Amino acid sequence: MSGIELANVSKSFDTTEVIRGVSLTVDKGELGVFVGPSGCGKSTLLRMIAGLEETTSGRISIGDRDVTRIEPAEREVAMVFQSYALYPHLSVFDNMAFSLRLARASKAQTRDMVQEAARILQLEEHLDKKPAQLSGGQRQRVAIGRAIVRQPKVFLFDEPLSNLDAELRVQMRLELARLHRRIGATMIYVTHDQVEAMTLADRIFVLRNGMVQQQGAPLELYNDPDNRFIGGFIGSPA
Numbered sequence: 001m002s003g004i005e006l007a008n009v010s011k012s013f014d015t016t017e018v019i020r021g022v023s024l025t026v027d028k029g030e031l032g033v034f035v036g037p038s039g040c041g042k043s044t045l046l047r048m049i050a051g052l053e054e055t056t057s058g059r060i061s062i063g064d065r066d067v068t069r070i071e072p073a074e075r076e077v078a079m080v081f082q083s084y085a086l087y088p089h090l091s092v093f094d095n096m097a098f099s100l101r102l103a104r105a106s107k108a109q110t111r112d113m114v115q116e117a118a119r120i121l122q123l124e125e126h127l128d129k130k131p132a133q134l135s136g137g138q139r140q141r142v143a144i145g146r147a148i149v150r151q152p153k154v155f156l157f158d159e160p161l162s163n164l165d166a167e168l169r170v171q172m173r174l175e176l177a178r179l180h181r182r183i184g185a186t187m188i189y190v191t192h193d194q195v196e197a198m199t200l201a202d203r204i205f206v207l208r209n210g211m212v213q214q215q216g217a218p219l220e221l222y223n224d225p226d227n228r229f230i231g232g233f234i235g236s237p238a
């Protein structure tokens with residue numbers, strides 16, 4: 001398992017700088033949350049950590065390794081998105097096994113890893129079903145299962161629950177917290193939802209205009225926001 005460190009990371013699209021000198025650390029086993037309004041750069045930052053977007057400058061490390069110029073597939077990072085396209089013609093089992101097959105894992109190894117992920121995510125009874133036979137929450141769990149079977153060092157979640165209805169979102173939030181406790185992996189969770197941030201995070205990073213405005217444990221930010229924007233955003237009493 002590894003922590004994540006960003007050192008003075010910036011990103012420009014053409015001439016527009018959307019990430020401006022971000023430095024932060026998420027410790028090994030911690031659940032860090034990036035929170036901030038739409039367009040502040042949360043997804044871009046996450047995509048850079050995953051290697052799906054190049055950095056314009058700065059350094060990204062995972063564990064002891066500088067991964068700034070390393071291919072996504074070599075970073076041992078798994079990303080779960082809001083729109084989790086499952087393969088509709090494949091069973092739940094095969095959806096989860098897909099990346100292991102690509103990695104040429106043995107049949108026995110694949111079965112063990114998929115069953116372990118299914119157990120953690122309470123999908124054991126659904127392994128033979130097709131995605132269309134599942135609820136929204138179950139489908140999202142399959143998407144998370146696909147990430148788990150790869151045994152990544154780091155999990156990155158980009159607003160994974162925002163397509164679910166309110167009740168299911170609460171339920172999935174609890175399940176994600178449970179998952180984090182259970183596998184103890186380093187995770188970064190992106191959301192624009194303050195409640196999600198406050199309840200899930202070990203450490204919150206409040207982003208605004210491509211910069212980290214404040215970071216700290218949820219209660220630190222709530223009790224002692226640096227400014228009105230953060231207080232307002234986190235929901236601190238005025």
Ligand code: ADP
Binds near residue numbers: 037
């Ligand atoms: P968030 O996830 O916080 O809503 P994003 O990281 O998606 O924000 O976007 C941050 C800024 O970067 C926005 O102004 C967005 O328009 C811009 N942006 C994101 N991706 C691209 C891209 N591929 N090309 C140009 N601009 C982009």
Ligand code: MG
Binds near residue numbers: 042043044
């Ligand atoms: Mg986004």
